[in-house]
Amino acid sequence: MAESLIRTLVDGSASVRSGIRDIGRARQIASIFVRHGFSEVLEKTRIRRSKAETLKGLPARLTAVLEELGPTFIKFGQILSTRQDVLPADVVRALERLQDKVDPLPFDVVREVIESELGGDIEDIFTSIDQSPLASASIAQVHRACLSGEDVVVKVQRPGLKEKIVSDLSLLRFLIQRILNVYPELHVLDLPGSVDSFSTSLLGELDFRQEAEALIQFAHNFEADTKVKIPRVIAEASTGVLLVMEELKGTKLTELTESSMIQQAADHYLDIAFRMFFEHGHFHGDLHPGNVFWMDDGRLGLIDFGTTGHLSKKMREDMAGVTMAIVNEDLPAVARTWLRLGQPTRPVDYEKYERDVIDILNSHVVGQSLKNVQFGLFLNDLSLGAIRHGIRVPSHLAILFKAMVTTEGLARQLLPDVDIVEAAKPYIEKSIKDKYHPDVLKKELFRQAVQWSEASENLPWRLNQILTRVEKGDFQMRVETDGMNKLADSLAKGLNRLALSIIAVGFGIGGVFVRNSSGEKYGVFPVESVLSWGISGLALFFLFSYMRKEK
Secondary structure (H helix, E strand, O other): OHHHHHHHHHOOOHHHHHHOOOHHHHHHHHHHHHHOOOHHHHHHOOOOOOOHHHHOOHHHHHHHHHHHHOHHHHHHHHHHOOOOOOOOHHHHHHHHOOOOOOOOOOHHHHHHHHHHHHOOOHHHHOOEEOOOOOEEOOOEEEEEEEEOOEEEEEEEEOOOHHHHHHHHHHHHHHHHHHHHHHOHHHHHHOHHHHHHHHHHHHHHHOOHHHHHHHHHHHHHHOOOOOOEEOOOEOHHHOOOOEEEEEOOOOEEHHHOOOHHHHHHHHHHHHHHHHHHHHHHOEEEOOOOHHHEEEOOOOOEEEOOOOOEEEOOHHHHHHHHHHHHHHHOOOHHHHHHHHHHHOEEOOOOOHHHHHHHHHHHHHHHOOOOOHHHOOHHHHHHHHHHHHHHOOEEOOHHHHHHHHHHHHHHHHHHHHOOOOOHHHHHHHHHHHHHHHHOOHHHHHHHHHHHHHHHHHHHHHHHHHHHHHHHHHHHOOOOOOOOOOOHHHHHHHHHHHHHHHHHHHHHHHHHHHHHHHHOOOOOOOOOOOHHHHHHHHHHHHHHHHHHHHHHHHO
């Protein structure tokens, strides 16, 4: 059956065979699919959809298949579990339960990796090392050890893993393409793009130096914080496949029993998460109960930085803007910002899109206490609504939403009555205030002025180039007579707007320069200050004139 399936899938073409690096691995994958009852589905992907009865029990069987296929497919399943916006709920729930646990490596193999990487006998490197693993997963396993009197954990990558993953990635791309041929509606998921970003992420995860850099980055972000502890990397004992770090000891948050301790732990947890999301931009991708500990000194210890995300300053501002718009029930603002965050795949009928967003907000938020809003479900519906209009949610935002849902879930598990939005408001308000801080606006104004200056400097040269081409007879212009009057009106309005905006920017820069030109002050209202604000007032006048022209 497996051989028949391989022939059906591969189809004997040279182009397909070149896309699959390891036919032996393809046979193994086919055998696993057959054993879990997927043979009919895969055979029929070549020509038509499978029958409904073939899909019976799909979520559980799909999870079993991915777990047996190993790290590449387990990790991809975990990524797909973040796409609650488009996958059926039962499939998402099954994928969320994917267990990345495998039989541990024999300690002799662990010893060989450590000694090969560090160039010495393991007994000479570590004072002691526990031969029984603390945890064993498909990519690595972890052992407790003692190094120079310090308790550490040693993360050891399984040997030969990279070659297998590279082979699996080529097979995964091939399978995704065949599935898309049968289920074209899944194109909205951008599965090829997801595989590409997943491939980059997974191959990066195999280089433990990247996780070490993440640990150092997060430790730097929280270096002045007394609420959190990030493990210290033992750089001299770490390599690309070996990561040695300080061991954190504590109690899982879900195992705390004292109410005051639970309250303090929840407060710390939300503070740390919101600072990651709205201030730092670097966030832990999976702050579930197994990765957060309550330590004896009252700090929260965070572990497992293999999955992290990054948001640009603009993205953080947009996310803060969306949340604040929800709090204020500014429904059109939510639609505008969500469109800016997404990736339109086709022209968007904005009026219909905005109406859908407002309907979603009305069903989840409007008229309800924000503490009762289920933001995981809300984000799911908001993303799904956007997809109906051809607006795809970028994969890094999907990971952020997953991280936010995880954070919300653990916080509510600790404190069922917690008001997530109220807890987040100070961080959101700070993000918005920082965006409109005078120093930030001044820098932005100066940047825009420099751009206008550069444009004006280049304008004569560009006009000279055009005139030169006209003289040589190389200049061509295509004019359509329809709508010429509208074009002329639009051009005139555009020139007026350009003039007003240049004047406004000029007065704005002038006001700033005058205000900062002298360190001396003359009385309560210095001359420079009066002149500065007068010039700034003119800038505002021309700015409002410009805005009226825009209407």
